[in-house]
Amino acid sequence: MSRRHVVVLGAGPAGLAAAVAALEAGARVTVLDEGERLGGQYWRHHEAITDRRLQHGWERFERSRDRIAAGIAEGRAVLLQRAAVWRVDVEPLRLHALVGKPDAPGRRRVVVRGDALVLATGAHDRALPIPGWTLPGVTTAGAAQALAKRDGVTVGTRTLVAGAGPFLLPVAQSLAIAGARVVEVLEASRLPRHAAGWTARPWELAAAAGKGLELAEYARSLLGQRTPYRTGSGVVRILGERRVEAAVVARLDRAWRPIPGTEREVACDSVALGHGFTPRLDAAIQAGCALTEAPPGSPRFVVADPDQRTSVDGVWAAGEITGIGGADAALAEGDLAGRSAAGTPHAALAAARRRRDRTDAFARRLEAHAIQDGWSSWLEDDTLVCRCESVEAAAIVRASGSASRALRLATRAGLGACQGRTCGSSVEALCGERLGLDARPLLAPMRIGELLGGSEATA
Amino acid sequence: MSPTFEFDGAEIAARDGQTIAGALIASGRASWRTAAGAERGVFCGIGICQDCTVTVNGAAGVRACLRTACDGDVVEPESR
Structure with missing residues (x-):
């Protein structure tokens, strides 16, 4: 032993x-x-x-x-x-x-x-920045899931679920069970039939480690709600004054660039975003x-x-x-x-x-759902990328090429309360380099007094 | 029993065990913080993003999505 x-x-x-x-x-x-x-x-x-x-x-x-x-x-x-x-x-x-x-x-x-x-x-969850994504009513897919499971609530009553990967399906199901209407599920990836990934209908995959059955349940639940599941589509702008009122949806090409002329407006009061993890x-x-x-x-x-x-x-x-x-x-x-x-x-x-x-x-x-570079083309200059410090996309692009420390000090991107956990990967993608935002001296938020004070008990 | 707490002067009734964020959403609120003049509410829901923070019983920076509502809590909105 x-x-x-x-x-x-x-x-x-x-x-x-x-x-x-x-x-x-x-x-x-x-x-x-x-x-x-x-x-x-x-x-x-x-x-x-x-x-x-x-x-x-x-x-x-x-x-x-x-x-x-x-x-x-x-x-x-x-x-x-x-x-x-x-x-x-x-x-x-x-x-x-x-x-x-x-x-x-x-x-x-x-x-x-x-x-x-x-x-x-x-x-x-990783949620990519989108114009309007800081409006109340926009959450990560994981937040929608957590609120439904842990608190029995939904942020809205008509929810658009968008991003990439099979995890959008259980989120849509949870929203439906918790009482929201899921208006559409949008999968950014194209999922070609002959690729190594899913078939066009992701729940039809062979029972890889039991996932087939679980995903089939989600699919039935979506069909029961008459919720469309669209691949090669994404939310490219979220509209509203004080909270979500609608979202602009577009077809995306293989690089996840919005295809001009395919935009349409979808009425919703909430958006759940999950582009991976x-x-x-x-x-x-x-x-x-x-x-x-x-x-x-x-x-x-x-x-x-x-x-x-x-x-x-x-x-x-x-x-x-x-x-x-x-x-x-x-x-x-x-x-x-x-x-x-x-x-x-x-x-x-x-x-x-x-x-x-x-x-x-x-x-x-899951590799078939990996984030593709073209997502940055749906950003506007004034789209907030770092939510904590309200740093706009244009400021980050302007500062890219500076040394990591200079970029962070000039823009404050990644230096806010979440310490780059939310925006870090997106800032690095826009700059085209690693900034080391994930090497954090403290692993959890704490007060100065907690860091300095008192003796530690042995557990 | 279902705890009741005060938020920005209003009485909020939570379900037993609900987080402050869950109870605020159940009361019809989608936002309770301002950042650069704009409203924010829950974003990540699991304690990562810090968007939903509130002041609880005088202590600032409490993640509403993690903190279970307790009877008699005094919760205040934040802005930064």
Whole structure:
């Protein structure tokens, strides 16, 4: 049996699977997560509010939650929820967190030590800037999903869902179940039949890791609502005075450039945007983990070996930070990472590796939805790209070519409250270079006094 | 029980467990912050973008999408 203490950062599918696997291997486990409940974004819920029709693979969630509860009862597991981890040290391994109500003063300062770390920090939506995208009523697709699941509300009553990738379908379904009318679902990619990606009807793909069935359910739900699903189309402008009143939709060419003459106005009071996902790499970057190479504006991922080890001794990675692959891939990677981090030798992990490898097909299909460069042609000079600091597209284009520091100081793009999490990739795409916005000294927002003050309790 | 909190002088009734953002949306509001003179509300919904921040019981910069509404909370809009 393992005698290691495995620390898991993140309690979505990957982190939960890692924690359960490490417990099964006999390790001590500490799980830290920012949420009030386990499950991450995929299993976001509230016991009294969430409509069960919005959850998928819920039995797996309940088993994982119960296994961790049993680990706590055995004295082998510790769970720190509402934990904002603000620093990760790897030599020796130490995670520093503030524990308590989100953003409240007086949170408890905690330090967690351990022998092995599994990073399972997940991803958030990437929404491309669009003229009008700061109007109230425009949210990310993930926000629409989170509000429907966690809070039982929708921002509007007539919602346009737009972006790229199969994740738009569950979002449309959630909106419908929560009471909004989904007027259209717009997929920017063309999805040619002969490409390696989806067929023209994405839910008809072979049952890659169980996704076929899930997507077929979404398709039926869209048909039931008579919601059109259009490929090669996108929102190119959002209209309204104080909130969303309509959106301009256009056909997009293969590079995602709007095709002149195809614009039409769609009445709606809300728009849900999701052009893909940004992996949450801050903790991995701070830990010193090697990342994959990618052009500016495209996501990089944590490099992981066949057993999910990163380039840093004692640090593993699982889930969306190693490549966007959805919940099934995250579960399989988390399981493998948890076993390996607990000390299970490579030779004994063959079955876990095979389960992980089977989920690759779905991840590869997602490549057909990758963001294409032509999106910037729907920007106007005065379109806000950095939402926090209200920096216009023209200012960023004017400053591109300056050194990273000069560009940031001249425009303040990426220096606002979200620290470039929302606009960083788009700013880099417009400048054509990496700006290092994702190397953040603090992993979570905190007050100066919280950074300076008080002693840390050992969890 | 369903908590009631004060927002900008109005009484807002939340469902038990709802976030401040969820309760404000349920009350018919789409925005509660101003940035460069324009209105903002929830954008990312999961604590990333900082667009939905409010002041809660005197503490500024609280993400309304993450914070569960508590009975008696005094919530104020922000602008920056």
